Amino acid sequence: MRTSAVVSSMKAAACAGVAALMALSVLPCVVGAPYGWSEAHITYYGTASGGGTQGGACGYPNTFAMGYGAMTAALSYPLFQGGKACGGCYQLRCKWVTPTRTVHNWCWSYSRTITVTATNSCPPGSHGGWCNWRPHFDLPMPAFLTLARREGGVAPVYYRKVRCAKRGGIRFTIGGNPYFLMILIHNVGGAGDLKAVKVRGGNGYWVPMWRNWGALWTCKTRMSGALSFQITTGDGRTLTTYKAVGGYWRFGQTWEGSQFR
Numbered sequence: 720m721r722t723s724a725v726v727s728s729m730k731a732a733a734c735a736g737v738a739a740l741m742a743l744s745v746l747p748c749v750v751g752a753p754y755g756w757s758e759a760h761i762t763y764y765g766t767a768s769g770g771g772t773q774g775g776a777c778g779y780p781n782t783f784a785m786g787y788g789a790m791t792a793a794l795s796y797p798l799f800q801g802g803k804a805c806g807g808c809y810q811l812r813c814k815w816v817t818p819t820r821t822v823h824n825w826c827w828s829y830s831r832t833i834t835v836t837a838t839n840s841c842p843p844g845s846h847g848g849w850c851n852w853r854p855h856f857d858l859p860m861p862a863f864l865t866l867a868r869r870e871g872g873v874a875p876v877y878y879r880k881v882r883c884a885k886r887g888g889i890r891f892t893i894g895g896n897p898y899f900l901m902i903l904i905h906n907v908g909g910a911g912d913l914k915a916v917k918v919r920g921g922n923g924y925w926v927p928m929w930r931n932w933g934a935l936w937t938c939k940t941r942m943s944g945a946l947s948f949q950i951t952t953g954d955g956r957t958l959t960t961y962k963a964v965g966g967y968w969r970f971g972q973t974w975e976g977s978q979f980r
Contacts, residue, residue: 752814753877755879756879757854757879758876758878759854759855759875759876759877760855760873760876761811761855761856761857761858761866761867761873761874761876762855762857762858762863762873763857763859763862763864763872764857765860766860767861769783769789769859769861772793776793776799776802776805777837777840777933778805778932778933778934779838779903782838785905785906786885786886786906787836789860789861789862790833790859791835791836791859792809792835792836792857792858792862793838793839793856793858794840794856795841795843795849795850795851795853795854795856796840797852797853797854798854798856799837799841802930803912803914803953804912805837805933805934806836806907806913806934807880807911807912808835808836808880808882808883809834809835809837809878809880810834810881811834811835811876811877811878812829812830812832812866813827813828813829813866813867813874813876813877814874814876823871825867825870825871826866826868827865827867827868833865833866835862836911837912849873854878856876882909882910882911883907883910883911885908885978886906887906887978888906888960888963888976888977889904889905889907889908889948889960889975889976889977889978890904890905890906890975891904891946891964891973891975892905892971892972892973893964893971893972893973893974894971896970898939900937900938900939900940900942901931901935901937902916902918902928902936902937904916904934904936904950907950907979908978908980909952909956909958909980910953910954910979911952912953913930913952913953914951915927915949916936916949917949918938918942918946918947919947919948920942920944920945920946921966922943944966945962945964945965945966946962946963946964947959947960948963952979956979958977958978958979963976963977964976
C-alpha cells in the first residue's frame with residue numbers, strides 16, 4: 720500500500736509537470752522580443768511618394784502639410800483603440816529572421832530604426848488580413864522602404880511606444896460652430912496621444928471636452944474670448960497652456976500654444 724501510494728504520488732507530480740509545461744507553451748508571450756519591445760508586422764499602402772496616406776481616421780486633413788510627413792502609420796484595431804492612440808509615436812525595427820527556401824529577409828538592416836506617428840486606422844478585414852486583431856502597422860510606402868524592400872510587401876518588426884519630438888507648440892485648429900466647438904489638436908509632444916482635454920474661455924470656467932473621433936475634441940458650451948486648454952496625455956502628464964487661442968479667433972484658424980518638454 721505504501722509503495723503504491725508513492726508511485727501514485729510520483730505519477731501525479733509528473734502529470735502536473737507536463738500540464739504546467741503545456742500551459743507555458745500556450746501563454747500569449749512574445750518569444751525572443753528584446754526587453755521593452757513587442758512583436759508586430761509592417762505592410763505599406765499609398766504611392767511611392769506617400770500619396771493616398773495624408774488623411775485618415777485620426778482626423779488630420781493633410782499629414783504632410785501638418786508636419787508629420789510620410790513617417791506615419793495606420794494602426795490595427797488592438798493598437799488604435801478607437802482613436803486613443805492618435806498622435807502617439809512608435810519606434811520600429813526589423814525582427815531577425817533566419818532565411819530559408821520559403822522565408823526571406825526583406826529588411827535592409829536589423830539595427831536601423833524609424834519613428835512613426837499614429838495618424839490612421841488599419842481596420843479588420845483589410846487586404847491580406849494583417850490588421851485582423853493583432854498588432855500591426857500599415858505604413859506609407861516611403862516609411863516602409865526605410866526599413867524593408869518593396870518586393871517583400873510585409874516584414875516582421877519589433878515596436879515600442881516612445882516620446883514624440885515635435886517642433887513648436889501644440890496646435891489647435893478651430894472647427895464646428897458657435898454652439899458646437901470642435902478642436903483638432905495636433906503636433907503634441909511627449910506621449911503624443913491625448914487622454915483628456917478641458918477648455919476655458921472668457922467665462923473663467925474649465926469645461927471638459929470629449930473625443931468626437933480621433934484627434935478631434937468637442938464641447939457644446941458656447942465659447943468666447945481667449946481659449947486656454949488643459950491637456951492630459953496617455954502617460955498621465957497634464958499641461959496647461961493659457962490663452963493658446965487669442966480672443967479674436969475665427970473658425971478655420973490654427974493657433975499654437977505651449978508644448979510638453
